[in-house]
Amino acid sequence: MSKEITARSEDYSQWYNDLVIKGSLADYSAVRGCMVIKPYGFALWENMRDALDKMFKETGHQNAYFPLFVPKSLFEAEEKNAEGFAKECAVVTHYRLKADPDHKGKLLVDPESKLEEELVVRPTSEAIIWSTYKDWIQSYRDLPLLINQWANVVRWEMRTRLFLRTTEFLWQEGHTAHATEEEAIAETKKMLEVYATFAEEFMALPVIRGVKTESERFAGAVDTYCIEALMQDGKALQAGTSHFLGQNFAKAFDVKFLNKENKQEYVWATSWGVSTRLIGALVMAHGDDKGLVLPPRIAPFQVVIVPIYKGEESKAVIDAKAQEMMKELQAAGIRVKYDDNDNARPGWKFAEYEMKGIPLRLAMGLRDMENKVIELARRDTSEKQVLPMEGLTEKIKTLLEEIQASLYNKAAAYREEHITKADSWDEFIQLLDEKGGFVSAHWDGTADTEEVIKEKAKATIRCIPLHNEKEEGQCILTGKPSAQRVLFARAY
Amino acid sequence: MSKEITARSEDYSQWYNDLVIKGSLADYSAVRGCMVIKPYGFALWENMRDALDKMFKETGHQNAYFPLFVPKSLFEAEEKNAEGFAKECAVVTHYRLKADPDHKGKLLVDPESKLEEELVVRPTSEAIIWSTYKDWIQSYRDLPLLINQWANVVRWEMRTRLFLRTTEFLWQEGHTAHATEEEAIAETKKMLEVYATFAEEFMALPVIRGVKTESERFAGAVDTYCIEALMQDGKALQAGTSHFLGQNFAKAFDVKFLNKENKQEYVWATSWGVSTRLIGALVMAHGDDKGLVLPPRIAPFQVVIVPIYKGEESKAVIDAKAQEMMKELQAAGIRVKYDDNDNARPGWKFAEYEMKGIPLRLAMGLRDMENKVIELARRDTSEKQVLPMEGLTEKIKTLLEEIQASLYNKAAAYREEHITKADSWDEFIQLLDEKGGFVSAHWDGTADTEEVIKEKAKATIRCIPLHNEKEEGQCILTGKPSAQRVLFARAY
Numbered sequence: 001m002s003k004e005i006t007a008r009s010e011d012y013s014q015w016y017n018d019l020v021i022k023g024s025l026a027d028y029s030a031v032r033g034c035m036v037i038k039p040y041g042f043a044l045w046e047n048m049r050d051a052l053d054k055m056f057k058e059t060g061h062q063n064a065y066f067p068l069f070v071p072k073s074l075f076e077a078e079e080k081n082a083e084g085f086a087k088e089c090a091v092v093t094h095y096r097l098k099a100d101p102d103h104k105g106k107l108l109v110d111p112e113s114k115l116e117e118e119l120v121v122r123p124t125s126e127a128i129i130w131s132t133y134k135d136w137i138q139s140y141r142d143l144p145l146l147i148n149q150w151a152n153v154v155r156w157e158m159r160t161r162l163f164l165r166t167t168e169f170l171w172q173e174g175h176t177a178h179a180t181e182e183e184a185i186a187e188t189k190k191m192l193e194v195y196a197t198f199a200e201e202f203m204a205l206p207v208i209r210g211v212k213t214e215s216e217r218f219a220g221a222v223d224t225y226c227i228e229a230l231m232q233d234g235k236a237l238q239a240g241t242s243h244f245l246g247q248n249f250a251k252a253f254d255v256k257f258l259n260k261e262n263k264q265e266y267v268w269a270t271s272w273g274v275s276t277r278l279i280g281a282l283v284m285a286h287g288d289d290k291g292l293v294l295p296p297r298i299a300p301f302q303v304v305i306v307p308i309y310k311g312e313e314s315k316a317v318i319d320a321k322a323q324e325m326m327k328e329l330q331a332a333g334i335r336v337k338y339d340d341n342d343n344a345r346p347g348w349k350f351a352e353y354e355m356k357g358i359p360l361r362l363a364m365g366l367r368d369m370e371n372k373v374i375e376l377a378r379r380d381t382s383e384k385q386v387l388p389m390e391g392l393t394e395k396i397k398t399l400l401e402e403i404q405a406s407l408y409n410k411a412a413a414y415r416e417e418h419i420t421k422a423d424s425w426d427e428f429i430q431l432l433d434e435k436g437g438f439v440s441a442h443w444d445g446t447a448d449t450e451e452v453i454k455e456k457a458k459a460t461i462r463c464i465p466l467h468n469e470k471e472e473g474q475c476i477l478t479g480k481p482s483a484q485r486v487l488f489a490r491a492y
Numbered sequence: 493m494s495k496e497i498t499a500r501s502e503d504y505s506q507w508y509n510d511l512v513i514k515g516s517l518a519d520y521s522a523v524r525g526c527m528v529i530k531p532y533g534f535a536l537w538e539n540m541r542d543a544l545d546k547m548f549k550e551t552g553h554q555n556a557y558f559p560l561f562v563p564k565s566l567f568e569a570e571e572k573n574a575e576g577f578a579k580e581c582a583v584v585t586h587y588r589l590k591a592d593p594d595h596k597g598k599l600l601v602d603p604e605s606k607l608e609e610e611l612v613v614r615p616t617s618e619a620i621i622w623s624t625y626k627d628w629i630q631s632y633r634d635l636p637l638l639i640n641q642w643a644n645v646v647r648w649e650m651r652t653r654l655f656l657r658t659t660e661f662l663w664q665e666g667h668t669a670h671a672t673e674e675e676a677i678a679e680t681k682k683m684l685e686v687y688a689t690f691a692e693e694f695m696a697l698p699v700i701r702g703v704k705t706e707s708e709r710f711a712g713a714v715d716t717y718c719i720e721a722l723m724q725d726g727k728a729l730q731a732g733t734s735h736f737l738g739q740n741f742a743k744a745f746d747v748k749f750l751n752k753e754n755k756q757e758y759v760w761a762t763s764w765g766v767s768t769r770l771i772g773a774l775v776m777a778h779g780d781d782k783g784l785v786l787p788p789r790i791a792p793f794q795v796v797i798v799p800i801y802k803g804e805e806s807k808a809v810i811d812a813k814a815q816e817m818m819k820e821l822q823a824a825g826i827r828v829k830y831d832d833n834d835n836a837r838p839g840w841k842f843a844e845y846e847m848k849g850i851p852l853r854l855a856m857g858l859r860d861m862e863n864k865v866i867e868l869a870r871r872d873t874s875e876k877q878v879l880p881m882e883g884l885t886e887k888i889k890t891l892l893e894e895i896q897a898s899l900y901n902k903a904a905a906y907r908e909e910h911i912t913k914a915d916s917w918d919e920f921i922q923l924l925d926e927k928g929g930f931v932s933a934h935w936d937g938t939a940d941t942e943e944v945i946k947e948k949a950k951a952t953i954r955c956i957p958l959h960n961e962k963e964e965g966q967c968i969l970t971g972k973p974s975a976q977r978v979l980f981a982r983a984y
Contacts, residue, residue, distance in 0.1 A: 030624070031559040034560070037557040039639065042554070042555045071522060072599060075599070082599060086599055087588055091588075091601050096579050096581060096583075097567075097579070097583065105571050107578055109585065121560075132519070132528055141835055152560055168560050
């Protein structure tokens with residue numbers, strides 16, 4: 001075995017990197033903090049993107065594309081947003097290189113190409129989009145405006161991790177404009193639910209729907225809704241956010257509309273996004289010590305067929321049968337790969353596809369073929385069974401659904417076991433240190449207390465769950481009165 | 493009519509801008525030289541992208557994603573490539589903004605965040621990709637490596653035009669690595685043929701397949717193959733290029749592989765790309781003085797249904813029937829829009845969908861419904877006909893195919909009429925000035941002559957057509973001997 005994986009119990013962080021790199025999802029690049037998404041990782045992203053894109057379109061959104069660059073003066077316009085992202089902006093200051101007179105073949109930034117106004121590489125696109133919406137929106141008839149963009153964004157990160165936190169990442173960002181506050185809030189919640197549905201049904205990732213505290217809000221938002229997932233090391237991961245932006249951007253960019261009563265009003269806004277970070281969540285939620293475990297609904301390949309043969313003759317027989325099976329499986333909408341590579345032995349291939357997390361593996365040997373059976377191995381449970389060839393396609397379809405459900409149930413059970421109430425500071429710290437997961441505790445509602453807890457416990461308020469039960473209590477830190485518990489966790 | 497279009501005969505350039513902007517494809521943005529691709533334009537791009545992506549995958553390519561930024565030292569590595577793009581590079585020099593102490597609410601580039609090494613925003617990705625391929629390729633078993641990327645790129649343009657030449661544009665770039673020269677050349681030609689097929693079958697755009705002269709080659713290429721299209725004003729437009737890169741990038745980035753004889757060899761490379769520029773070609777090839785004319789195979793909507801009613805009651809009856817028709821058309825795979833917007837009159841809608849180039853328009857009135865007929869208008873020919881409702885879906889399918897073929901044939905006939913031989917300088921200039929199109933003429937094969945012709949006639953050699961007929965002759969400028977004619981044109 002050339003590809004050894006570090007065990008989770010030994011070094012969780014190294015295990016994660018091993019899965020990403022050895023599972024061929026992504027790799028480091030020559031650019032600090034930026035990654036290369038490899039073909040296998042990108043195929044996974046395409047499946048996720050396509051499923052989300054379909055859900056966005058079914059909820060009435062259209063895609064568009066806005067510039068990569070934001071002139072500094074536009075970037076500044078919504079002050080809180082600008083302040084929130086200023087510290088992590090890549091800035092274009094020049095537009096030309098020239099030959100270095102002192103070093104043949106080398107280039108210098110041409111000082112004469114200095115821009116009058118610097119351009120920020122978008123860390124998020126509210127500014128550039130709302131400066132455009134000003135031209136697009138005049139009357140209530142132009143509303144709602146429901147637009148999504150698939151794009152790359154750049155946030156200069158000092159400490160990066162593949163998928164979870166990279167300087168450049170791929171994402172989608174929805175930006176909608178509405179005539180009323182109620183409608184914008186309804187949109188914010190609707191898109192949160194789209195994200196939650198996607199996470200649960202496609203990624204087999206149970207999530208908690210909630211709202212962020214003021215200090216954890218998106219810069220420029222009135223309210224930030226989020227979905228929070230739990231990883232196998234007991235740490236939480238924010239998997240998507242949906243922001244109600246009020247009239248903040250409309251005011252910053254002077255976007256008004258003529259309402260039905262013929263009066264000028266500022267427009268109400270939302271924005272919402274998920275990114276390639278979701279791939280990191282997927283790896284950590286389902287992977288095991290043999291490699292990735294991918295949910296069938298988004299796996300690039302759902303089934304891999306590995307031929308077991310000795311000599312060219314038996315290979316030809318198996319090849320023919322495999323091609324026939326491929327066709328049948330593909331006709332049933334199953335994504336299947338046949339690995340007839342001569343350069344690797346079956347054992348190596350088995351390990352390779354376990355590493356890559358392909359849900360089902362079929363091993364096809366001559367004797368089995370004669371007996372009209374085939375050996376099938378399930379990635380998530382490692383179970384093997386010998387099945388009749390007859391009716392195999394149907395059986396595989398059923399199994400893929402079973403695996404999808406089973407991954408979700410396993411993650412949900414783990415998550416349920418890891419939501420624990422704490423009623424004192426000591427209990428709170430002990431839970432975080434020893435058990436991990438979400439700790440449900442009372443908090444006095446102030447940003448100061450939140451900050452102190454963050455410093456002392458290295459845990460943040462992940463969210464106030466939607467439809468949270470009201471319960472009187474005392475803040476675990478200050479003992480002051482509290483009207484409800486909130487969910488704390490250490491987080492990615 | 494609020495949306496007037498300039499006639500082609502009056503001002504071709506303004507006509508083009510009118511179609512792009514009033515046809516809702518794109519708009520200028522707040523960023524110099526960058527455009528906003530509007531939802532309708534982006535839906536068109538999605539259809540083009542999806543068709544191309546399918547063709548790439550069918551020819552064995554996989555998608556991946558590489559960083560937006562190229563460190564200057566990597567960018568320099570292939571000297572010709574670097575030299576070719578140096579003058580149009582946006583450069584990131586800093587990674588942070590900070591509050592301006594003198595102007596509240598304003599930001600400054602933080603001088604302390606200056607990067608040790610500047611980052612070039614990719615104008616093309618050979619450098620970053622080949623620096624990665626060095627890690628991916630060790631043995632002949634790793635070849636061929638067939639990768640494509642859909643991405644945004646930035647080339648700082650001084651004079652920009654929507655879609656045709658913008659500072660940021662969207663494109664795909666294929667980057668492949670091969671064990672032999674023959675295989676790389678075959679790949680270069682194969683992808684040229686994929687582009688030509690796409691242009692002709694999806695865009696209804698006839699193209700000439702050819703090879704560029706040395707001075708028109710991609711910077712860093714050994715050979716640049718291209719497809720060239722002709723616009724209605726007689727100017728040529730390069731619609732796609734496929735480059736044989738030899739071992740230039742492999743040598744620049746030291747990418748070697750162990751061949752079957754166990755010897756180290758440099759890898760052979762290709763790259764190939766098409767961009768949102770194709771949308772500009774589409775607009776100019778088929779549009780008329782009423783607006784866009786979109787080929788059915790890539791049109792966002794192939795059919796629009798406009799209800800003609802007086803009062804709520806008749807509208808309800810028509811709505812019900814229209815919904816039924818929509819379902820039937822959609823079930824047949826036809827992209828259809830029903831415009832029941834109450835705020836606009838049918839005449840306005842007719843003009844709007846002519847502007848947007850929707851291939852077929854159905855007008856649905858109560859009397860027609862009673863008579864079980866419907867009025868259909870064809871965008872490309874403006875023909876109207878009254879058809880029985882019975883069998884309408886089949887009729888529409890046939891008509892869409894007819895329109896697709898007819899657009900191609902019309903463009904091909906125009907192109908054929910506009911390839912003219914010139915055997916003297918005067919004839920050459922007269923043809924360029926008065927008739928336009930491609931001028932087929934002898935050239936002595938030197939870059940110097942090519943340059944003089946370019947200066948004097950404002951025309952460039954578009955390509956040496958593939959399978960060009962050999963014919964002895966004399967250069968139209970120098971009278972020196974020539975072995976074949978080449979195609980000149982004024983171009984976008």
